[in-house]
Amino acid sequence: MPDAASSSAYGLSSVAAQMALALLLLLGVMFVAFYLLKRFGPRLGLPMAKRNNLLILEGQLSLGPKRGVVLVRFLNKVMVLGVTEHSINLLTEIDDNHDRETDFAAALDKADPPADPPAASS
Numbered sequence: 001m002p003d004a005a006s007s008s009a010y011g012l013s014s015v016a017a018q019m020a021l022a023l024l025l026l027l028g029v030m031f032v033a034f035y036l037l038k039r040f041g042p043r044l045g046l047p048m049a050k051r052n053n054l055l056i057l058e059g060q061l062s063l064g065p066k067r068g069v070v071l072v073r074f075l076n077k078v079m080v081l082g083v084t085e086h087s088i089n090l091l092t093e094i095d096d097n098h099d100r101e102t103d104f105a106a107a108l109d110k111a112d113p114p115a116d117p118p119a120a121s122s
Contacts, residue, residue: 066085
């Protein structure tokens with residue numbers, strides 16, 4: 001006949017192992033959820049906590065593979081940047097009047113076009 005001490009010790013270690021396994025499983029699910037939120041959250045429009053919100057990506061427009069136009073807010077300036085695989089060029093800069101209701105196309109329309117380069121004479 002088994003005594004009560006050995007059966008209760010076996011029961012406690014079994015319960016402790018089940019709790020540890022459940023805790024590890026819960027932590028694993030939390031890490032996977034955090035990774036997925038960090039990886040795909042901004043693409044889905046979910047705001048992420050930012051350490052430095054001085055530079056904010058307002059919008060982007062793809063013009064082809066690895067090429068696009070990006071609208072970036074820095075302090076009270078909105079910059080329209082041309083982005084390629086090898087370079088980033090400032091297309092124009094807009095003073096922001098705290099008008100956050102405009103969309104990307106409206107901000108591009110509001111921007112001053114860059115001056116045309118002088119025509120080369122032959």
